[in-house]
Amino acid sequence: MTGHTISRNRYFLIFAALIVLLVLTISMAYVDLGPFNIIIALTIAIIKAVLVILYFMHVRYSSRVTWVFVSAGFFWLLIMFTLTMSDIVTRFSF
């Protein structure tokens, strides 16, 4: 463990940010932006996940190996989405 501790205020700040983003997600659901709805919703979700990983999971203050593994996890998720979408978006268009 790196000795670095995060101040309590920082945690509350991140928590507040997460709540704001949550409110944003919900309110966006009531605005019809066509295909952009999903893009915005996913963007917000990713920002939230990154905040949790960096601060609540302390990755920001962790070693390089931890960074490598966290990025690998993200990269793998990307593989899953990309190749699954390669089927779903081309399925009905012959």
Add this chain to the structure above:
Amino acid sequence: MSTSGSENHTNYLNDGYGVKSWLLTTDHKRIAILYMISITLFFMIGGFFALVIRLTLLSPNGTLVSADTYNKMFTMHGVTMIFFFLIPSIPAVLGNFLVPMMIGARDLAFPKLNLLSWYIYVLGGIFTLSAMVLGGVDTGWTFYTPLSSGYSHTNVVPTVIGVFIVGFSSILTGLNFIVTIHKMRAPGLTWFRLPLFIWAHYATSVIQVLGTPVIAVTLALVGFERITGVGIFDPNIGGDPILFQHLFWFYSHPAVYIMVLPSMGIVSEVVTCFSQRKLFGYRQMAFASMAIAVFGFLVWGHHMFVSGQSVYAGMAFSALSFLVAIPSAVKVFNWTATLYKGTIRFNTPMLYAFGFIGLFTIGGLTGIVLATLPVDVHVHDTYFVIAHFHYIMVGGAVMGYMAGLHFWWPKITGKLYPEGLAKFSALTLFVGFNLTFFPQFILGYLGMPRRYHIYPPEFQVLNVLSTAGASILGLGYIIPFFYFMWSLRKGKVAGNNPWNAKGLEWLTPSPPPTFNFDKTPVVTEEAYAYPEEDLAGG
């Protein structure tokens, strides 16, 4: 010198005899033994289901069991063999025992987590076993939706809960290995001095950690849809059944490498030792293991060519599948090249390693055949597929496990198994295996579909051959079971290093003391530094 005192020194086996000293142990070697006993039990249960399948297929009109029972038999065979035997087999038994020893450590990084992983395994096993006792499950080990999530009337939920739970034991084992290999290598043991068994387990662990959560979530969703009726996979209520297949195979194709990569690691150890040669192309082998772990995640759609996946995705997955063959072939070539000019000894582990190389090659090449999209349209869901994966999983992975069990049995127990009988049963296994599964390639090519309890009469001869082979194969597993037991009491004392092998695990007494090494070894040479001067004169 090597045999002196091996019998009476304090070691992990005589360090406490009570039940508690086993059930609460944090010694990686004892946990390995706990796993060995548990997976052997599941192997026997899975074997029993296989027996029923083969006996039913003796006659074309399926007189032994009903169609429904037959469906349950192949399902429970697959579920036990894959999730409760083959996936934990080498990592949780031999990996658990050997990873710390091979890197000169006293234990794994998280010994309590290691024990927890065994308890989780047992808990998962209890769920799945009770599902079987309460009437079984019939969805196939693949749990395809919407059959599993809506239509099946069998015990799907307890079964998937069991598989869900056991996944976490696999994740914990992988996590433990990754941290151990990063953090606990002996002084001087750099990454490129690691035995390939360690590289193989590292690659396997990466797959376990990155892949297993996906199957867990997917099966949880199946249970969720079944219980609540919220549409995820069932098209009637707005779901997408093919999405299930994507998520399932995202884990389950890489999972086939969880099963075979550790075996490849064993073959590298055995081939070098019994030819007393350095491994040909060490670095390529290490990279090939990692490449298999990564490429393995890019090919899953080859299971879905005819299931309604878009043809464009099918073409991409077909092309990507051919990529996996490259690192696999590199391995086969390098093992073969290692033998060249070696001093070859045909001991039992070496016979099994040869079996692995040959049968894995057949399994891998037929994989390429299946990955060819237009050919797969013809042979998908036939016995050709069954033969393909049994060549890799039984001919490859299980043979590798047998090679490893024989190779390290003297280290684990301090006793030698009877060599003559062991060679005989290795040959029995090889003959029985081929007789069981080769006819299935032909059957599949001729069009016999998998998962039916009846078939046209013209297929009977090949099916009878296959069942006959299976009984020989069964004998090939039963004989080792008995001589291993026998050797515990009556076997010759093995000594530290009966095979004249390299590797840190051979430096300590057999069985190893509780903390493996009296003092931490310092590594000053490459892996497999077998002396080769004697060849120079050649």
